[in-house]
Amino acid sequence: MEHLVEKTVAKKQIFAGKVIDLYVEEVQLPNGKTSKREIVKHPGAVAIIPVTNEGKIVLVRQYRKAMERVLVEIPAGKLEKGEAPIATARRELEEETGYKCETLRHLTSFYTSPGFADEIVHLYIAENLSKLENAASLDEDEFVDVLEVTLEEALQLVKEHQIYDAKTAYAIQYLQLQQMLGEKYE
Incomplete structure (x- = not known):
């Protein structure tokens, strides 16, 4: 399954809230190219x-x-x-x-x-x-x-x-x- 993993290259928090935080992450894709991911962090x-x-x-x-x-x-x-x-x-x-x-x-x-x-x-x-x-x-x-x-x-x-x-x-x-x-x- 390692061939599916995206590796984080850079991470920037763009919002910190009461319920959620929002990050933009630059990831290296399995094919070597890069892409951006918008990630919502939630405490569960x-x-x-x-x-x-x-x-x-x-x-x-x-x-x-x-x-x-x-x-x-x-x-x-x-x-x-x-x-x-x-x-x-x-x-x-x-x-x-x-x-x-x-x-x-x-x-x-x-x-x-x-x-x-x-x-x-x-x-x-x-x-x-x-x-x-x-x-x-x-x-x-x-x-x-x-x-x-x-x-x-x-x-x-x-x-x-x-x-x-x-x-x-x-x-x-x-x-x-x-x-x-x-x-x-x-």
Whole structure:
């Protein structure tokens, strides 16, 4: 696979933000020529599939400025520096939904857009949920509605393009596959 590797020749940071940093890298291609790559550096994130004891999926509805629209998504959030993904998952579940869980299990991790970004999302399933008496607060610039839906209702939200992001579509398809296989969410 070494014949596919691009070697970085030069690297320049052109933006440092609260969520992302942007670099332009000059790379030497496998054929010896050079090219430029614009790379988004991201600290990583978690996403959680919360399933109630009644088998409902807890989702959040929020406005996404980049899309200029409201989307329905599974709870998710950015890793804080030095924070373990499982701790981030617990925190985000509580902040965004007002639920805590007894069982939190890592399912998989995946890159969101490896063509230009290094963001990795760690996907968890949260079960044995209970409502918090004193729910943690959302970030000051975050506003969400919490929904509890059946798998069938979630699939309808996908058809209606209310669920329109990859992590949530992946989560819904995961649950659908588990149901088709007659398995508990393993």
